[in-house]
Amino acid sequence: MARFNPITTVFAVFGLAVNLNAAQADEFTTVDEQRWQQQFMDSVKQGRALWTSPTLGSNGVACAQCHPNAANTHPETYPKFQKQIGKVIPVWEMVNWCLRNPLEGQPLAADDPKMVAIQAYITYERRGVKLEPGKH
Amino acid sequence: MNNINRSRRNFLKTGGALALGGTLPISLVELAFAEASQNFTFAYISDAHIQHIKGSRFVRNWDRGLIRAVAETNLLTPKPDFVMFGGDLAQLGSPAELDHGAEIMSALSHKVHYVMGEHDYYLDLGVYWEKLFGPQYHSFDHKGVHFIVLNSIRTYDDWTYNRWPGNEQRMLEMAGLDNPNGSPFMVGEEQRKWLKADLAKIAKTTPIVVFSHSPLQKIYKGWNFWTEDAEQVQALLKPFKTVSVIYGHVHQIQYNQIGNISFNSVMATAWPWPYPASYAQAQHYLPKLTVPMNRADPFFERDATGWQFINVANGNVDLNFTLYNNTDRVVRFDKTKKHPADKDYQTENMRIDPQQHY
Numbered sequence A: 001m002a003r004f005n006p007i008t009t010v011f012a013v014f015g016l017a018v019n020l021n022a023a024q025a026d027e028f029t030t031v032d033e034q035r036w037q038q039q040f041m042d043s044v045k046q047g048r049a050l051w052t053s054p055t056l057g058s059n060g061v062a063c064a065q066c067h068p069n070a071a072n073t074h075p076e077t078y079p080k081f082q083k084q085i086g087k088v089i090p091v092w093e094m095v096n097w098c099l100r101n102p103l104e105g106q107p108l109a110a111d112d113p114k115m116v117a118i119q120a121y122i123t124y125e126r127r128g129v130k131l132e133p134g135k136h
Numbered sequence B: 001m002n003n004i005n006r007s008r009r010n011f012l013k014t015g016g017a018l019a020l021g022g023t024l025p026i027s028l029v030e031l032a033f034a035e036a037s038q039n040f041t042f043a044y045i046s047d048a049h050i051q052h053i054k055g056s057r058f059v060r061n062w063d064r065g066l067i068r069a070v071a072e073t074n075l076l077t078p079k080p081d082f083v084m085f086g087g088d089l090a091q092l093g094s095p096a097e098l099d100h101g102a103e104i105m106s107a108l109s110h111k112v113h114y115v116m117g118e119h120d121y122y123l124d125l126g127v128y129w130e131k132l133f134g135p136q137y138h139s140f141d142h143k144g145v146h147f148i149v150l151n152s153i154r155t156y157d158d159w160t161y162n163r164w165p166g167n168e169q170r171m172l173e174m175a176g177l178d179n180p181n182g183s184p185f186m187v188g189e190e191q192r193k194w195l196k197a198d199l200a201k202i203a204k205t206t207p208i209v210v211f212s213h214s215p216l217q218k219i220y221k222g223w224n225f226w227t228e229d230a231e232q233v234q235a236l237l238k239p240f241k242t243v244s245v246i247y248g249h250v251h252q253i254q255y256n257q258i259g260n261i262s263f264n265s266v267m268a269t270a271w272p273w274p275y276p277a278s279y280a281q282a283q284h285y286l287p288k289l290t291v292p293m294n295r296a297d298p299f300f301e302r303d304a305t306g307w308q309f310i311n312v313a314n315g316n317v318d319l320n321f322t323l324y325n326n327t328d329r330v331v332r333f334d335k336t337k338k339h340p341a342d343k344d345y346q347t348e349n350m351r352i353d354p355q356q357h358y
Helices: A006-025 A030-051 A091-100 A113-124 B002-019 B060-073 B095-105 B127-133 B157-162 B167-175 B189-200 B230-237
Strands: A080-082 A087-089 B027-032 B040-045 B052-054 B082-085 B112-114 B138-142 B145-149 B208-212 B243-247 B255-258 B261-265 B307-313 B316-322 B329-334 B339-342
Touching (some): A087 A091, B255 B339
Parallel strands (some): B082 B112, B145 B208, B243 B261
Antiparallel strands (some): A080 A087, B027 B040, B255 B261, B307 B316, B329 B339
């Protein structure tokens, strides 16, 4: 009857774990990358649709009416001290300010997929611009 | 003239403060000639974007902007000879919007000349608008100045007539400023031919003032801060000694000089627009002369909709801007350099932080 060798067993289990980690973390393909990019761009596309939608608020006004191509939203400067609110806020709080005021609508939860999509869109329109957190 | 301007401006501020507790978001245009008796003024209101919600409801914010401009224009003393409306009275060109806008404008105690904007046009190609406001393009003479009104927001026939399944969709596609399905604005061959014939009757020394909705110069195509046949229109205006083009559409201060032609934009009563430079993906040609309007604060609903005096001395334009919630601006025609220049901010090192858009 063979004796159980604890050291060998530990090496075997450890080795198996290393192999599994390698497969999950390092081995992704172009197909994976394309899928992830597609997921992101789907969110951007949804955000653009919301940005131009007359039904996001209650009065038919769309974000794009004042912010064509999401210009003058500068997401790369958030979080920042928003002088009109008097504290440091993330960009989604300003999106909600616009939803409540010019759009006369209801605010969205921070993790609402619509809010995520809006942030994906406005950030995508600023691609290539350097991060300047805190800049007014 | 500066004394006259200043005193009138003081009156406006006082009158506005008495009646409405604020300054006046209109453009007062004054044309000055050698003889003071020939001087006259006109006011300029533009880009109201009256927007129908449903039934009897309209977007309050845009209504308020136009109502305020009209009320304050009625306070002007001396009374301007006429009022210009620079286009985009409506948001989606419907009879409800045009009627509601016309109702607000009817409070003016002046003759009003209307310019066609794309938001007025692309539902029915101006049919209802013409019934209310008259021809889409025309000219008139007033106290020695030849005024020309153009419909500069037409586009390629194929886009207008063949591309869209219905008029409502055509209107919606053109109404989105940043919509890639839109099409570049143009004056077009029909009006250029008319303009050439119209100008043939005018002496080359007569001051010409042209009103268009879009800039008759090329600034940024993506948002139609652009007129496709701008160069061809400019060529028709070139033989004249002094020409001023005044346009709406851009909802911001712009000024430029191309040869003999001075260009000036007027502000909107509805909302301000970002400068093209603030769109990181855009290649644009904002005139280098233009010192941007201060960055708008959305928490002040009427910020960046102001009013301006335009004093046309011997045909050259001097602008005195009053900006809500911001310091006033003065842009004068520099007779030495032969182009408009800001009185305080023209040189790079004199600009203030709120003018640094990005």
